[in-house]
Amino acid sequence: KAEACGASRARAAVAIPSVFFSLHSLFFSLSFRRTQSLHGPSPVTTFGPKACMLQIPQAVMHIQDPASQRLTWNKPPQSVLVIKKIQDASLLQPFKELCVFLTKVKNMIVYVEKKVLEDPAISGDENFGAITKNFCTFREDLDDISNLVDFIICLGGDGTLLYASSLFQESVPPVMAFHLGSLGFLTPFKFETYQSQVTQVIEGNAAIVLRSRLKVRVFKENWEKKARVDDMGIILTNGDVDCGRKVAQYQVLNEVVVDRGPSSYLSNVDLFLDGHLITTVQGDGVIVSTPTGSTAYAVAAGASMIHPNVPAIMITPICPHSLSFRPIVVPAGVELKIMLSCDARNTAWVSFDGRKRQEICHGDSITITTSCFPVPSICFRDPVNDWFESLAQCLHWNVRKKQNYISSEDEF
Numbered sequence: 477k478a479e480a481c482g483a484s485r486a487r488a489a490v491a492i493p494s495v496f497f498s499l500h501s502l503f504f505s506l507s508f509r510r511t512q513s514l515h516g517p518s519p520v521t522t523f524g525p526k527a528c529m530l531q532i533p534q535a536v537m538h539i540q541d542p543a544s545q546r547l548t549w550n551k552p553p554q555s556v557l558v559i560k561k562i563q564d565a566s567l568l569q570p571f572k573e574l575c576v577f578l579t580k581v582k583n584m585i586v587y588v589e590k591k592v593l594e595d596p597a598i599s600g601d602e603n604f605g606a607i608t609k610n611f612c613t614f615r616e617d618l619d620d621i622s623n624l625v626d627f628i629i630c631l632g633g634d635g636t637l638l639y640a641s642s643l644f645q646e647s648v649p650p651v652m653a654f655h656l657g658s659l660g661f662l663t664p665f666k667f668e669t670y671q672s673q674v675t676q677v678i679e680g681n682a683a684i685v686l687r688s689r690l691k692v693r694v695f696k697e698n699w700e701k702k703a704r705v706d707d708m709g710i711i712l713t714n715g716d717v718d719c720g721r722k723v724a725q726y727q728v729l730n731e732v733v734v735d736r737g738p739s740s741y742l743s744n745v746d747l748f749l750d751g752h753l754i755t756t757v758q759g760d761g762v763i764v765s766t767p768t769g770s771t772a773y774a775v776a777a778g779a780s781m782i783h784p785n786v787p788a789i790m791i792t793p794i795c796p797h798s799l800s801f802r803p804i805v806v807p808a809g810v811e812l813k814i815m816l817s818c819d820a821r822n823t824a825w826v827s828f829d830g831r832k833r834q835e836i837c838h839g840d841s842i843t844i845t846t847s848c849f850p851v852p853s854i855c856f857r858d859p860v861n862d863w864f865e866s867l868a869q870c871l872h873w874n875v876r877k878k879q880n881y882i883s884s885e886d887e888f
Contacts, residue, residue, distance in 0.1 A: 516787045516808025516846040519686055523852045524649030526551045526626050529684065545785075545859060547650055547677075547684045547852065553626035555585040555612075557649070559640050560592050561632035567656055568597050570631055570667050572604050577671060579607055582678065587612045587625055616643065625649050627677065631667075633657020634772075638829045641689065641729040641851050650684065652677055652854045661771060661870045664856035677854060684852045685859035687768045687784045688808065690728040691847040692828060695721050697839035726828045727847055730769035734814055734836070735761030735794065737825035742797060744820035748813035749806065756817055759796035761824070764789060764812060764844050768851075771871065779803040781873075783863055784853075789846065808846040815841045 521529040530546040556578055560571045578584040590613040593599060598608070614621050622644055630636035630653040637653050653663035654670065665673055676682060734757075736743035745757050765774040767782035770790050775781055779792040780803065787808035793801045806812075816824055816838050826842060827833040836842065855862045867873035 516688070517848045519688065519850045520647055520848050523547075523647055524626055525623055526553055527650045527852070529686075529852070530681070545684050545686065547680065547682045547854065549680045553584070553678055555587060555624060555626045557587040557621065557625040557628045557640075559589070559628060559630045559632070559636050561636055561657065562591060563595060564632065565597065567631050570654075570656060570670075571598075572601075574629065574631065574670060574674075575604075575607060575611075577674070579610060581671075582674070585612060586610070587614060587621060589613065590615050622646060627652065629674070630654065630663065631656050632663075633659055634662045637662045637851075637853070638729055641727065642829065642831065644849075645725070645727050646849050648849060648851045650677075650682075650852045650854055659870055661866045662768070662853065664862045664866070665854075683855040683858045685784050685855055685862070686850040687729060687853050688766050688787065688850045689847040690732060690764065690766055690789070690844050692726045692728050692732055693843045694724045694726075694826070694834070694836075695841045695843070696724075697721060697837070726832065727849065728769075728828045729766065729851055730772045730829045731763050731765035731774060732826065732828055732842070732844055733761060733763050733773065733794075733830075734824050734826050734842070736822065737835070739822035741821040743822075743824050744817040745824055746815050746817050747791070748815070750810050751813075755801075757793055757796070757801075758798070759801070760794040762814070763792040763794060764814075765792065766790075766846075771867075774803070775871075777803075780805070781867070781871075783859075785859055787846070789844070810845065812844040813841055814844070 521531075523529075526549050527547060528550060530548045532544055558571070558575060558578070560567050575586055575588075578586050588608075588611045593608055593611065593613060598604065612624075627650045628640050628648075630640055630651060633655075634657065636657070637651060640651055641648065652665060652674070654665045654667045655663040656667060657663065734743065734745055742758050743761050745762065746753055747755050747757055747762065763769075763774050763777060763779070765772070765779070767784045767786050767788055767790070770779055770782040774790055774792045777792050777794050779790055782788060782790060782805065788805045789808055789810065789812065790803060790805050791812070792803040816836060818838070820838070823838075824836045825833060826836050857865075868875070
């Protein structure tokens with residue numbers, strides 16, 4: 477009995493520290509929970525008011541097989557935003573056909589940008605005018621439609637999808653893009669069978685690819701020229717007075733481009749990664765792109781092509797002064813910072829998906845990281861087949877003349 481009691485005390489002595497260690501570990505994990513990993517911040521999987529991604533319990537580490545990503549609806553969609561390239565005569569008939577189908581057949585609430593309906597070719601059509609009276613209109617940068625649109629239909633080229641992304645700074649509704657433009661790398665659907673394809677999307681359970689975006693913040697020093705006046709009302713000096721910093725934020729689908737602008741000098745910008753200076757870019761500039769943007773400006777500058785489901789950020793120099801400066805891929809969870817070097821001879825210029833171009837001066841900075849709000853792009857088949865189909869058709873990837881077959885008899 478004494479031995480039994482001693483063994484019980486020993487087990488209890490071992491158990492108490494174990495319980496304490498478990499409680500301490502639980503407290504530590506709750507207090508210092510990681511908000512992101514090497515795979516970047518966890519993306520939002522609800523898109524607009526009613527759409528979400530179909531969850532698969534077997535997914536490991538919250539990463540699903542790209543071919544298994546499916547779209548579903550919490551409630552049947554009732555509203556749709558139709559985006560059309562402005563002043564493109566070839567899109568007038570498809571636009572009218574689609575709007576009539578959505579309103580008359582599907583009983584959908586159609587949102588259209590106000591300047592689209594101001595096109596004389598549309599406003600002057602009396603037959604179509606009766607339909608446009610039921611449309612809901614909005615103006616870019618003035619009206620917020622983020623909680624009003626269930627999904628988006630784009631008519632045009634890749635630029636229409638980039639424009640749709642810029643309209644939503646947080647959760648983006650699912651985007652269905654029809655190839656009616658020049659390139660069509662991001663637009664997998666053909667308009668000839670739009671009725672059956674739109675019906676299939678409305679019914680739900682369509683394949684999607686989550687195209688990650690970059691969250692970009694631009695910090696600008698707000699220097700103003702002011703005169704300093706003493707108590708006697710005498711002007712002492714004129715000087716630059718710091719009146720605070722201006723901050724602008726953007727959601728970028730393709731890339732952030734920092735270049736030398738009109739200057740004849742090389743750009744000279746410092747590149748930081750998680751607060752550490754990793755290099756100074758000397759050349760025409762640098763491109764920071766998403767996997768989606770890797771097949772845009774970046775690939776023309778010598779970068780590799782990355783599938784949209786890969787959680788990464790690509791850094792590509794533009795005509796660098798050093799031949800050893802090759803494009804690199806960094807994890808999606810890092811934060812990049814770009815600033816003018818202290819000895820830079822000129823300012824730099826920055827643009828976001830080719831828009832909002834602005835000058836960057838000494839003291840200004842740009843921070844870039846992966847956004848939590850991706851663009852759910854509806855696939856024609858699935859993310860893998862659609863991507864390789866785009867590589868073959870749009871970029872003619874690995875297209876070459878094959879060698880003739882040599883039989884064993886022809887070798888000698």
